[in-house]
Amino acid sequence: MTSPILEARALSRHYPGGVRALEGVDLRIERGEFVSIIGRSGSGKSTLLNIVGGLDSPTGGSVAVNGTPLDFSDRRALISFRREMVGFVFQQFNLIPSLTARENVEYPLLFNYRPPAERQEKANALLAMVGLDGRASHYPGQLSGGEQQRVAIARALVADSPLVLADEPTGNLDSATSEGIFSLLQRLNRERRVTLLVVTHERELASYADRTVEMRDGRVVA
Numbered sequence: 001m002t003s004p005i006l007e008a009r010a011l012s013r014h015y016p017g018g019v020r021a022l023e024g025v026d027l028r029i030e031r032g033e034f035v036s037i038i039g040r041s042g043s044g045k046s047t048l049l050n051i052v053g054g055l056d057s058p059t060g061g062s063v064a065v066n067g068t069p070l071d072f073s074d075r076r077a078l079i080s081f082r083r084e085m086v087g088f089v090f091q092q093f094n095l096i097p098s099l100t101a102r103e104n105v106e107y108p109l110l111f112n113y114r115p116p117a118e119r120q121e122k123a124n125a126l127l128a129m130v131g132l133d134g135r136a137s138h139y140p141g142q143l144s145g146g147e148q149q150r151v152a153i154a155r156a157l158v159a160d161s162p163l164v165l166a167d168e169p170t171g172n173l174d175s176a177t178s179e180g181i182f183s184l185l186q187r188l189n190r191e192r193r194v195t196l197l198v199v200t201h202e203r204e205l206a207s208y209a210d211r212t213v214e215m216r217d218g219r220v221v222a
Protein backbone atom coordinates (compact mmCIF):
# COMPACT_ATOMS: atom_id res chain seq x y z
CA MET A 1 0.00 0.00 0.00
CA THR A 2 1.27 3.50 -0.76
CA SER A 3 1.70 5.86 2.15
CA PRO A 4 -0.88 8.63 2.56
CA ILE A 5 0.21 12.10 1.50
CA LEU A 6 -0.42 13.31 5.06
CA GLU A 7 -0.64 11.46 8.33
CA ALA A 8 -0.91 13.24 11.67
CA ARG A 9 -1.00 11.18 14.85
CA ALA A 10 -2.00 12.18 18.37
CA LEU A 11 -1.20 15.77 17.52
CA SER A 12 -1.42 18.28 20.34
CA ARG A 13 -0.57 21.95 20.70
CA HIS A 14 -0.73 23.28 24.24
CA TYR A 15 0.02 26.85 25.20
CA PRO A 16 1.22 28.08 28.58
CA GLY A 17 -1.76 28.96 30.76
CA GLY A 18 -3.69 25.81 29.92
CA VAL A 19 -4.93 26.54 26.37
CA ARG A 20 -5.20 23.29 24.44
CA ALA A 21 -5.45 24.42 20.83
CA LEU A 22 -5.10 20.80 19.67
CA GLU A 23 -5.59 17.67 21.69
CA GLY A 24 -4.94 14.19 20.27
CA VAL A 25 -5.73 14.86 16.63
CA ASP A 26 -5.40 11.98 14.15
CA LEU A 27 -5.75 12.88 10.49
CA ARG A 28 -4.99 10.86 7.38
CA ILE A 29 -5.26 12.27 3.89
CA GLU A 30 -4.78 10.25 0.74
CA ARG A 31 -3.16 11.53 -2.42
CA GLY A 32 -5.61 13.42 -4.60
CA GLU A 33 -8.22 14.00 -1.90
CA PHE A 34 -10.03 17.30 -1.39
CA VAL A 35 -10.76 17.61 2.34
CA SER A 36 -12.45 20.50 4.11
CA ILE A 37 -12.06 21.34 7.79
CA ILE A 38 -14.90 23.06 9.57
CA GLY A 39 -15.46 24.06 13.18
CA ARG A 40 -16.26 27.04 15.37
CA SER A 41 -13.87 29.90 15.92
CA GLY A 42 -11.10 28.78 18.26
CA SER A 43 -11.61 25.06 17.59
CA GLY A 44 -8.01 24.65 16.35
CA LYS A 45 -8.40 24.67 12.56
CA SER A 46 -5.60 27.16 11.85
CA THR A 47 -3.36 25.55 14.44
CA LEU A 48 -3.77 22.17 12.71
CA LEU A 49 -3.14 23.60 9.24
CA ASN A 50 -0.08 25.55 10.40
CA ILE A 51 1.46 22.48 12.00
CA VAL A 52 0.93 20.14 9.05
CA GLY A 53 2.34 22.89 6.81
CA GLY A 54 5.48 23.24 8.92
CA LEU A 55 4.67 26.81 10.03
CA ASP A 56 4.17 25.88 13.69
CA SER A 57 5.31 23.00 15.90
CA PRO A 58 3.18 20.61 17.92
CA THR A 59 3.79 20.03 21.62
CA GLY A 60 3.02 16.33 21.10
CA GLY A 61 2.40 13.79 18.38
CA SER A 62 3.79 13.42 14.88
CA VAL A 63 3.24 14.48 11.28
CA ALA A 64 4.43 12.58 8.23
CA VAL A 65 4.12 13.93 4.71
CA ASN A 66 4.63 11.61 1.78
CA GLY A 67 5.86 8.97 4.23
CA THR A 68 8.56 11.21 5.72
CA PRO A 69 8.21 12.37 9.35
CA LEU A 70 8.63 16.11 9.89
CA ASP A 71 11.44 17.01 12.25
CA PHE A 72 10.10 20.12 13.95
CA SER A 73 13.43 20.76 15.67
CA ASP A 74 15.24 21.21 12.34
CA ARG A 75 14.50 24.71 11.03
CA ARG A 76 16.34 24.26 7.76
CA ALA A 77 14.55 21.00 7.03
CA LEU A 78 11.23 22.72 7.71
CA ILE A 79 12.08 25.51 5.28
CA SER A 80 12.84 23.05 2.48
CA PHE A 81 9.79 21.01 3.41
CA ARG A 82 7.56 24.06 2.97
CA ARG A 83 9.25 25.02 -0.27
CA GLU A 84 9.02 21.59 -1.86
CA MET A 85 5.94 20.00 -0.40
CA VAL A 86 3.38 22.67 0.44
CA GLY A 87 1.45 25.38 -1.37
CA PHE A 88 -0.34 27.87 0.91
CA VAL A 89 -3.43 29.99 0.29
CA PHE A 90 -4.34 32.53 2.99
CA GLN A 91 -7.47 34.47 3.84
CA GLN A 92 -5.67 37.78 3.17
CA PHE A 93 -4.34 36.63 -0.23
CA ASN A 94 -0.80 37.74 0.79
CA LEU A 95 0.25 38.78 -2.71
CA ILE A 96 3.31 41.00 -3.07
CA PRO A 97 1.85 44.41 -4.03
CA SER A 98 4.84 45.56 -6.09
CA LEU A 99 4.80 42.48 -8.33
CA THR A 100 2.34 41.80 -11.17
CA ALA A 101 -0.03 38.86 -11.08
CA ARG A 102 2.36 36.82 -13.24
CA GLU A 103 5.40 37.76 -11.12
CA ASN A 104 3.51 36.77 -7.96
CA VAL A 105 2.71 33.37 -9.44
CA GLU A 106 6.31 32.90 -10.57
CA TYR A 107 7.71 33.85 -7.19
CA PRO A 108 7.99 30.36 -5.59
CA LEU A 109 9.93 29.16 -8.64
CA LEU A 110 12.72 31.67 -7.97
CA PHE A 111 13.92 29.26 -5.30
CA ASN A 112 13.89 26.31 -7.67
CA TYR A 113 16.45 27.83 -10.03
CA ARG A 114 14.28 27.41 -13.11
CA PRO A 115 15.10 29.51 -16.20
CA PRO A 116 13.03 32.72 -16.57
CA ALA A 117 11.27 31.62 -19.78
CA GLU A 118 10.11 28.41 -18.15
CA ARG A 119 8.89 30.28 -15.06
CA GLN A 120 6.92 32.75 -17.15
CA GLU A 121 5.37 30.07 -19.29
CA LYS A 122 4.30 28.10 -16.26
CA ALA A 123 2.85 31.16 -14.54
CA ASN A 124 0.95 32.16 -17.69
CA ALA A 125 -0.50 28.66 -18.06
CA LEU A 126 -1.70 28.66 -14.44
CA LEU A 127 -3.18 32.15 -14.74
CA ALA A 128 -5.11 30.92 -17.78
CA MET A 129 -6.25 27.90 -15.79
CA VAL A 130 -7.71 30.12 -13.05
CA GLY A 131 -9.34 32.32 -15.69
CA LEU A 132 -7.01 35.31 -15.46
CA ASP A 133 -5.09 35.23 -18.76
CA GLY A 134 -6.05 38.84 -19.41
CA ARG A 135 -4.79 40.03 -16.02
CA ALA A 136 -1.19 38.79 -15.98
CA SER A 137 0.32 42.30 -16.03
CA HIS A 138 -2.02 43.74 -13.43
CA TYR A 139 -0.82 44.52 -9.93
CA PRO A 140 -2.75 43.13 -6.93
CA GLY A 141 -4.18 46.60 -6.24
CA GLN A 142 -5.79 46.55 -9.69
CA LEU A 143 -7.56 43.24 -9.09
CA SER A 144 -10.78 42.37 -7.24
CA GLY A 145 -10.61 40.22 -4.11
CA GLY A 146 -11.75 37.12 -5.99
CA GLU A 147 -9.18 37.74 -8.72
CA GLN A 148 -6.41 38.22 -6.15
CA GLN A 149 -7.35 34.94 -4.51
CA ARG A 150 -7.24 33.18 -7.89
CA VAL A 151 -3.70 34.56 -8.38
CA ALA A 152 -2.80 33.22 -4.92
CA ILE A 153 -4.21 29.81 -5.87
CA ALA A 154 -2.13 29.78 -9.07
CA ARG A 155 0.91 30.67 -6.95
CA ALA A 156 0.18 27.79 -4.55
CA LEU A 157 0.19 25.37 -7.51
CA VAL A 158 3.19 26.63 -9.45
CA ALA A 159 5.85 24.55 -7.72
CA ASP A 160 3.77 21.35 -8.14
CA SER A 161 3.73 20.85 -4.37
CA PRO A 162 1.97 17.61 -3.52
CA LEU A 163 -0.09 19.26 -0.77
CA VAL A 164 -2.03 22.54 -0.96
CA LEU A 165 -3.32 24.07 2.29
CA ALA A 166 -5.84 26.91 2.42
CA ASP A 167 -6.98 28.67 5.61
CA GLU A 168 -10.37 30.33 5.05
CA PRO A 169 -9.51 31.27 1.46
CA THR A 170 -12.92 32.91 1.01
CA GLY A 171 -13.11 34.60 4.43
CA ASN A 172 -12.78 38.01 2.77
CA LEU A 173 -15.06 37.36 -0.20
CA ASP A 174 -18.80 37.65 -0.86
CA SER A 175 -20.81 34.45 -1.16
CA ALA A 176 -21.04 34.31 -4.98
CA THR A 177 -17.28 34.86 -5.31
CA SER A 178 -16.69 32.26 -2.59
CA GLU A 179 -18.68 29.66 -4.52
CA GLY A 180 -16.57 30.48 -7.58
CA ILE A 181 -13.35 29.94 -5.63
CA PHE A 182 -14.52 26.60 -4.20
CA SER A 183 -15.68 25.35 -7.58
CA LEU A 184 -12.28 26.37 -8.98
CA LEU A 185 -10.58 24.40 -6.19
CA GLN A 186 -12.80 21.44 -6.98
CA ARG A 187 -11.89 21.61 -10.67
CA LEU A 188 -8.15 21.87 -9.91
CA ASN A 189 -8.46 18.88 -7.60
CA ARG A 190 -10.20 16.81 -10.26
CA GLU A 191 -8.18 17.88 -13.29
CA ARG A 192 -4.72 18.18 -11.75
CA ARG A 193 -5.13 15.72 -8.88
CA VAL A 194 -3.93 18.38 -6.42
CA THR A 195 -4.41 17.25 -2.82
CA LEU A 196 -6.31 20.00 -0.99
CA LEU A 197 -6.89 20.65 2.70
CA VAL A 198 -9.14 23.68 3.06
CA VAL A 199 -10.49 25.38 6.20
CA THR A 200 -13.84 27.12 5.95
CA HIS A 201 -16.55 28.32 8.34
CA GLU A 202 -19.33 27.51 5.93
CA ARG A 203 -20.86 24.09 5.57
CA GLU A 204 -22.17 24.87 2.09
CA LEU A 205 -18.67 25.60 0.87
CA ALA A 206 -17.27 22.59 2.70
CA SER A 207 -19.56 20.42 0.60
CA TYR A 208 -17.42 21.07 -2.49
CA ALA A 209 -14.84 18.77 -0.88
CA ASP A 210 -14.85 14.96 -1.05
CA ARG A 211 -15.18 14.81 2.72
CA THR A 212 -15.33 17.12 5.71
CA VAL A 213 -13.41 16.94 8.97
CA GLU A 214 -15.13 18.70 11.86
CA MET A 215 -13.21 20.12 14.82
CA ARG A 216 -14.39 21.08 18.26
CA ASP A 217 -12.23 22.24 21.18
CA GLY A 218 -9.01 21.07 19.56
CA ARG A 219 -10.30 17.63 18.65
CA VAL A 220 -11.59 16.03 15.46
CA VAL A 221 -15.18 15.08 16.16
CA ALA A 222 -16.36 13.89 12.75
Ligand SMILES: Nc1ncnc2c1ncn2[C@@H]1O[C@H](COP(=O)(O)OP(=O)(O)OP(=O)(O)O)[C@@H](O)[C@H]1O
Pocket (backbone or CB within 6 Å): 015, 019, 020, 021, 039, 040, 041, 042, 043, 044, 045, 046, 047, 048
Ligand atom coordinates in the same frame (compact mmCIF):
# COMPACT_ATOMS: atom_id res chain seq x y z
N1 LIG B 1 -0.12 32.02 20.37
C1 LIG B 1 -1.16 31.57 21.09
N2 LIG B 1 -1.12 31.61 22.44
C2 LIG B 1 -2.15 31.13 23.18
N3 LIG B 1 -3.27 30.61 22.66
C3 LIG B 1 -3.36 30.56 21.32
C4 LIG B 1 -2.33 31.04 20.46
N4 LIG B 1 -2.70 30.84 19.17
C5 LIG B 1 -3.93 30.28 19.22
N5 LIG B 1 -4.32 30.10 20.50
C6 LIG B 1 -5.59 29.51 20.96
O1 LIG B 1 -5.74 28.25 20.37
C7 LIG B 1 -7.09 27.98 20.05
C8 LIG B 1 -7.22 27.55 18.59
O2 LIG B 1 -6.91 28.64 17.74
P1 LIG B 1 -7.02 28.55 16.17
O3 LIG B 1 -6.48 29.81 15.61
O4 LIG B 1 -6.39 27.29 15.71
O5 LIG B 1 -8.59 28.46 15.95
P2 LIG B 1 -9.45 28.47 14.59
O6 LIG B 1 -10.31 27.26 14.63
O7 LIG B 1 -8.55 28.66 13.43
O8 LIG B 1 -10.38 29.76 14.80
P3 LIG B 1 -10.93 30.83 13.69
O9 LIG B 1 -12.08 30.13 13.01
O10 LIG B 1 -11.39 31.97 14.52
O11 LIG B 1 -9.82 31.18 12.76
C9 LIG B 1 -7.85 29.24 20.39
O12 LIG B 1 -8.47 29.08 21.66
C10 LIG B 1 -6.79 30.31 20.47
O13 LIG B 1 -7.13 31.32 21.39
Ligand SMILES: [Mg+2]
Pocket (backbone or CB within 6 Å): 045, 046, 047, 167
Ligand atom coordinates in the same frame (compact mmCIF):
# COMPACT_ATOMS: atom_id res chain seq x y z
MG1 LIG C 1 -8.35 30.18 12.01
